[in-house]
Amino acid sequence: MSDHRYPHEPTGIETRKLGMWIFLSTEILFFGTLITTYLIFKGRTFDGIKLKEVYDIPFTSVSSFVLLMSSLTMVLAHNAIEKSDQERANIWLLATASLGTVFLAGQIYEFTEFYHKGFTLTVNIYGSTFYVLTGFHGAHVFIGVILLVILWGVGRRQEGLSLDGGMNLEFIALYWHFVDIVWVVLFTVVYLI
């Protein structure tokens, strides 16, 4: 997202970046399939506890807000590195990883509460689709946090971060924002509707 151009690339765009976008495109299909499977069973009657009875909407709303704000800190880290402000980029990266960790902690707490209320992975097929869908999203957030911490570690080295390096902040930012937009959809489809 810097002003570099790639006239040597036949597409006019850096191949690694194009590859990242293609990867995200396949991830849309992955989550699209999981959401579709979840919606097949949503609203049907099964034995066992129903999700609507165990939801804690205020808590999940705060978690959603935290993840949304992590996208802000991520884009501010990217903006800082475009201006070669290593110190600020590192601070925003750490903030993003921290917000991601808070979201994950919230999800673990939520799953534990559901479990204690009897809504387990095997209670019915609706429960299974819920845990698979939100669990895979959580796994993506976890991978994102690991990548952010690695990037932060790279940023603390003498050479610092670069938009041209192998461990590229831009690609991880794209991944992180993608994880955020998936949650935007899940929050509405799973919790609110």
Place this chain on the structure above:
Amino acid sequence: MNESHKPHPTPKQYVQIAIILGILTAVEVTLYYTESIFGVFTNPLLIVLAVSKFVIVVGWFMHLRFENKLVNIFFMGGMILALVLFSIVMIERASANLF
């Protein structure tokens, strides 16, 4: 890596975008609790709000609106394929052929 000449938002504009996202989330939660008032319009409104948040994050935070056309084609391709899959399954579900 930006192939367009449109300037990216400034940090101040990013914060303004985040505030808009926060407000949209608050409206979503309010709609959830006022379902009795909005009735059948609640779910369509929630979907419109989610789509708005999605477009804002993809367009401004992921910078898709400033990107090369090819990137847009790939991203939209994934979206369209997922929506086609979703539509086919939901049509089948509605016609009670599924499960």
